[in-house]
Amino acid sequence: MSVATAQIQVPPSRVMRYLASGVTPVLAVVLAIIVGGLVVLASGSNPVVAYQQMLVGAVGTPFDISETLISSIPLILAGYAVSFAFRCGLFNIGAEGQLYMGAIASTWVATTFSSWPGLALILICMVAAMVAGGAWAGIAGLLKARTGAHEVITTMMLSYVAIDVSHWLLEAGPMTPSNAFGTPESGPIPPQAAFPIILPSSILPNARLNASLFVTILAGVAFAWILWRTPLGYEIRAVGFNAKAAAYGGINVARRLIIAMVLAGAFAGLAGMVPVWVSGRLYDSFSPGYGYEAIAVALVGKNSAIGIFLAGLLYGAMIHGSVAMQANANISGFLVQILQALVLFFVGAEMLVRWILKKGGLRRVLEVAG
Amino acid sequence: MDIVGTFGPIFARPDLWAGTLRFAAPLTLAALGGVISERSGVVNIAMEGMMLVGAFFSVVVAAATHDIVLATLASVVCGGLIAAIHGVASIHLRANQIVSGMAINLLALGLTSFLMFRFFATNGTPANIPALPDVKIPVVDGIPFVGDVVGDQNIVVWLSILAVPIVWWFLFRTRLGLRIRAVGEHPRAADTLGISVFGIRYLCVILSGLLSGLGGAYLALSVAHSFSNNMTSGAGFIALAAMIFGKWNPIGAFLACLLFGFGQSLGINLQGTGFPDQLVSATPYLLTVVALAGFVGRAVPPAADGVPYEVGE
Numbered sequence: 001m002s003v004a005t006a007q008i009q010v011p012p013s014r015v016m017r018y019l020a021s022g023v024t025p026v027l028a029v030v031l032a033i034i035v036g037g038l039v040v041l042a043s044g045s046n047p048v049v050a051y052q053q054m055l056v057g058a059v060g061t062p063f064d065i066s067e068t069l070i071s072s073i074p075l076i077l078a079g080y081a082v083s084f085a086f087r088c089g090l091f092n093i094g095a096e097g098q099l100y101m102g103a104i105a106s107t108w109v110a111t112t113f114s115s116w117p118g119l120a121l122i123l124i125c126m127v128a129a130m131v132a133g134g135a136w137a138g139i140a141g142l143l144k145a146r147t148g149a150h151e152v153i154t155t156m157m158l159s160y161v162a163i164d165v166s167h168w169l170l171e172a173g174p175m176t177p178s179n180a181f182g183t184p185e186s187g188p189i190p191p192q193a194a195f196p197i198i199l200p201s202s203i204l205p206n207a208r209l210n211a212s213l214f215v216t217i218l219a220g221v222a223f224a225w226i227l228w229r230t231p232l233g234y235e236i237r238a239v240g241f242n243a244k245a246a247a248y249g250g251i252n253v254a255r256r257l258i259i260a261m262v263l264a265g266a267f268a269g270l271a272g273m274v275p276v277w278v279s280g281r282l283y284d285s286f287s288p289g290y291g292y293e294a295i296a297v298a299l300v301g302k303n304s305a306i307g308i309f310l311a312g313l314l315y316g317a318m319i320h321g322s323v324a325m326q327a328n329a330n331i332s333g334f335l336v337q338i339l340q341a342l343v344l345f346f347v348g349a350e351m352l353v354r355w356i357l358k359k360g361g362l363r364r365v366l367e368v369a370g
Numbered sequence: 371m372d373i374v375g376t377f378g379p380i381f382a383r384p385d386l387w388a389g390t391l392r393f394a395a396p397l398t399l400a401a402l403g404g405v406i407s408e409r410s411g412v413v414n415i416a417m418e419g420m421m422l423v424g425a426f427f428s429v430v431v432a433a434a435t436h437d438i439v440l441a442t443l444a445s446v447v448c449g450g451l452i453a454a455i456h457g458v459a460s461i462h463l464r465a466n467q468i469v470s471g472m473a474i475n476l477l478a479l480g481l482t483s484f485l486m487f488r489f490f491a492t493n494g495t496p497a498n499i500p501a502l503p504d505v506k507i508p509v510v511d512g513i514p515f516v517g518d519v520v521g522d523q524n525i526v527v528w529l530s531i532l533a534v535p536i537v538w539w540f541l542f543r544t545r546l547g548l549r550i551r552a553v554g555e556h557p558r559a560a561d562t563l564g565i566s567v568f569g570i571r572y573l574c575v576i577l578s579g580l581l582s583g584l585g586g587a588y589l590a591l592s593v594a595h596s597f598s599n600n601m602t603s604g605a606g607f608i609a610l611a612a613m614i615f616g617k618w619n620p621i622g623a624f625l626a627c628l629l630f631g632f633g634q635s636l637g638i639n640l641q642g643t644g645f646p647d648q649l650v651s652a653t654p655y656l657l658t659v660v661a662l663a664g665f666v667g668r669a670v671p672p673a674a675d676g677v678p679y680e681v682g683e
Contacts, residue, residue, distance in 0.1 A: 039481075043488050091468065093415075139659075149662040152415075153611045157655040160604070164652035172646050296476065299469050332487035334599075337480025341473050348469030349459050 022307070024353045025300055025343075029314070031353070032342035039338055040331060050331045057324025058317035064324075066199065066209035070278060072316025073216050074099070074287075077271035078294030079301060079308040080223045081133070081264045085151075086303050087227055088260035089240035090144065094155025095268040096291025097162035098133040102269025104166055105132030107282040108175065111187045118192035125193060126215070126270065133269020134262040136162060141261025145254035151261070159291070170284050184284035195277055212274045216309075219267060224305035226263065236260045268294075296344045315340060376645055384518030386632075386639045391523060392593070394624075394631030395530040396421065396585035400609035401616070401623040402530075402537045403578030408618055409541060410574035411554040411567075412460050413676040415471035416453070417582045418606025419478030424449040424586025426482040429597040430489065432499040441500065442587050449583020450576045452478060457575040461568055464678035475606070483599040495596045502526055502592040526588040531624075533581070538620040550574055554672035557679045567679045582606065615658055618671060630654050 012020070037047035058068050078095045085092035092098075106129040113121060136158060143149040169175040170184040177187045195210035227233035238246040239256045247253045271290060276282045297315055301307030318340065322333035346353060380386055400417040407414040428445035432438065452474060459470035490496075504524050511521035541547040552560040553570045561567050589605070590597050608630050616622025633654025640647045 039484070043484070143659070143663045147663045149659070150614055153614050153662060154659050156607055156611060157658045160655040161652045161659075164648045164655075168646050168648035171648060293476075295472055299466075299472070332484045334480050334483035334487065337476055338484055339480075341476035341478075341480050344469060344476060345459065345465075345473035348465040348473055349463040350465070351463045 018306075021302065021304075022310075023357070024350055025302065025307070025311070025347055027353050027356065028300070028343050028346035031346045031356075032339050035342050036335060036339045040335065043331075045329065045331050049329050050325055050335065053325040053329045053331075054318065054321035054336075056321075057328075058321030060324075062199075062204050063207060064320065066204065066207040068313070068317045068320045069209050069213060070316075071319045072312045073212055073274050074271045074290040075293055075297050075315050076216050076309055076312030077219055077267050077274065078290045079297035079312050080219055080305075081137075081266075081268035081271060081291075082294050082298035083301070083303040083308055084223060084227070084264040084267060085137075085260055086298060087240045088236045088257060089243060090141070090151050090257065090260060090264075092137065092140075092155055092261070092264050092268075093152050093295065094137075094140065094157075094159035094291070095264075095271070095294050096287065096289065097155065097159030098136045098265040098268035099272035099287055099291050100159075100162040100166050101136040101265075102129035102133035102272035103276045103282055103286060104162075104169060104175075104272075105129055105269070106273040107186050107189065107276055110189045110193050111175075114190040114193075116193075118194075121190065121193040122195065125273065129269040129273040130266035131269070133272065134264075134266040137265025137268065138258060138262040141258040144261070145257045163285075166282075167284060170282065175282070186282035189277055189280055193277075194280075195274075208278060210278070212277065215270065215274075219270060220305040220309050223267070223308075232256075232259065293340065296340055300343055300347050302347075314343075376640075376643055380636070380639050380643070383639060384515050386635050387519045388523070389635030389638060390628060390632040391520070391527050391531075392631070393634040394627045395524070395527040396588050396593075396605055397609045397612055397627040397630055398530040398624050399526075399533065399585035399588070400578075400582040400606055401612040401627055402533055402620055403581035404610060404613040405616075405618055405620050405623055406537065406541070406550070406574045406581075407578035408613065408675050409554045409672055410550045410571045411557060411672060411674040411677065411679070412457070412571050412575050413467040413471065413671075414456070414575065414578055415468060415610055416456050416474035416478075416606070417578070417585075417609050418602055418604065419471075419475040420449045420452055420579045420582035421586035421589065421602045421606045422478045422482050422600070423452045424583030425590035425601060426485065426586075426597050428583075428587035429495050429499060429590045430485075432591060433496050436498075436500055438500040438502060438591070441591060442502070442584065445583045445587030445590075446580045447583070449579040449581075449586065451579070453575050453579020453582070454572070456579075457572045460575070460678065461571050464680070467676050467678075479600055482597075486597065486599055494598070497595070499591070499595065501595060502588060524588065524592045526584065526592060529584070530588075534620050534624045541620065551672070554674055557674050557677075561679070561681075568681075571679075582609075585609075611658060614671075615662065626658075629657065633657070 040047040040050050057064060059065050078099055081095045081098060082092050106125040109125050109128040110121060140151050140154040140158060143154050144151045170186060175186050195212045197207065198209050198211060199207045227237060235251045235256050238251055239253050243253050275286055293315060297311045298308055301311035318336045322336040325331055326333040400421055404414050404417055424445035427448040428441045431444035432441035456470055456474050459465040460467045502524055504522050505528055506522050511517045541550060549565050550570055553565060553567050557567045589602060594601060612626035612630060613623045615626040637647045637651035640650050
């Protein structure tokens with residue numbers, strides 16, 4: 001009978017394959033929720049209440065949905081930064097520093113050319129963010145290509161340097177505003193340069209969701225288009241798949257490594273600009289670790305544009321939802337970090353998830369996913 | 371700016387050099403653990419998480435029992451336990467070891483912060499916890515300068531320095547060490563010779579957890595006398611860099627840790643001199659990049675590092 005079914009099987013369509021490839025991450029999320037629930041239970045609280053509060057907090061009202069999206073955007077953009085490098089076989093563990101550089105450069109441009117008209121200013125700010133992030137990542141790419149310096153160290157070390165530089169700029173350097181009350185922060189981003197709010201206050205009062213959402217969607221399109229629709233992307237993926245074979249095939253591996261890092265850094269630079277624009281100023285330590293969480297987002301999203309977008313939304317929802325959970329259920333919001341870690345763990349331990357699928361009689365899903 | 375006038379007196383301060391040793395100690399312990407783990411072929415970027423877990427549980431046990439030995443034991447055991455999770459994922463489940471390591475780091479951060487809220491609410495950890503003892507060396511203590519640098523260091527500082535030649539000897543001069551390196555370079559050949567690849571790898575991953583856990587206990591029970599969320603703040607990642615910088619060799623890794631320790635100590639000693647200490651604290655990181663690109667050259671990990679081993683063919 002199994003032979004007969006095998007004979008009439010048609011090759012799965014692209015859509016089916018795409019959906020099937022999402023099964024392991026989804027199952028990883030389910031497993032994480034179960035194990036996370038056990039942690040809550042063990043700590044003497046009710047996991048159902050915890051998850052209910054988190055869900056309501058994340059998407060319970062249109063305002064919360066807007067806040068969830070705001071939390072997700074830097075994670076998604078930084079996720080693209082990590083993933084783009086991954087596709088070239090590089091582990092960009094220092095997206096955090098590239099993000100800082102993007103934030104610093106865009107803030108500097110915005111506060112320096114504050115008399116410019118809005119559209120021109122916001123565009124050059126975005127360019128500045130991408131150039132700064134790209135250049136910072138490009139150093140690591142260049143060193144990798146020229147001397148073989150391991151990118152895990154160089155990007156991480158450059159991250160610490162970028163963060164220290166931002167502390168200096170805001171605490172004792174040229175970006176400290178003279179009228180600051182001792183709080184390390186830059187001058188304000190000029191109002192005409194702000195991303196327009198998507199929903200006017202007549203529809204949704206105080207909503208902060210702005211046009212950076214569209215920038216993020218465009219970034220996702222660019223990510224997929226470059227990687228899968230251009231010769232450059234093909235070559236970057238070829239280097240990531242097997243650098244020796246790519247070199248044998250006539251691809252200039254060194255140059256592709258550098259370009260991949262620069263483009264990755266450009267995504268991270270944008271990721272750094274968005275939170276500054278939401279809060280209206282560059283604050284000291286403005287990032288709660290977007291660049292590090294982005295590594296998880298990239299991995300959970302399986303390095304695909306849509307996957308990263310969805311993973312970013314999930315992580316953003318957990319972050320925003322945890323605020324309400326802590327307030328209403330008196331359970332530490334750090335439960336979210338446990339959940340994020342567990343999702344990542346189960347995505348990594350794919351063998352375990354596959355084994356569960358097989359036991360559950362869902363072998364076909366695995367075959368379709370390939 | 372008068373560079374000599376600023377830096378000269380600081381370099382003559384014993385504090386600078388004593389601080390270098392103090393800051394290097396936890397890094398050294400974690401980096402040595404990383405070296406052992408990666409020499410057996412398991413990539414370990416999870417030292418940060420293992421240190422954090424060690425730090426947290428040392429404080430919990432110290433607060434509960436007021437017994438420094440038990441507290442230290444707890445840090446080592448808990449570091450080993452969380453390392454074992456990384457072991458199961460990397461060795462049996464053949465997970466991507468970078469993913470698993472990252473998951474361990476996030477899990478450690480989440481779990482310790484979550485339990486911190488559960489156990490101590492927002493009050494912080496109690497102040498009356500026992501500390502890891504300092505070792506006063508009778509004669510040396512009296513020598514000017516030298517005495518101030520090494521005469522009264524913490525016991526863990528000495529342990530970390532002692533651990534360097536021990537780990538080197540263990541890896542390069544013992545049978546077990548040879549087996550570990552064989553498993554890390556060519557597991558199939560080692561397996562053929564009857565060496566248990568899985569057994570060796572579990573041993574090494576767990577050893578790395580024990581060492582990192584002790585590093586965490588030192589941070590909590592000697593440096594900070596408390597636990598606060600994310601208190602390791604990247605020390606495990608610096609240890610990771612030191613391991614690669616030192617080319618997976620215990621002595622090289624130790625030297626790299628001394629460099630990072632020096633940078634941190636210099637940053638602290640420059641505070642209040644008007645010199646921007648934020649930029650100084652960036653110097654060791656920048657130096658690492660320059661050194662790595664300039665004269666250290668290509669860092670080559672053990673051949674089977676990060677490659678899960680599948681039994682049989």
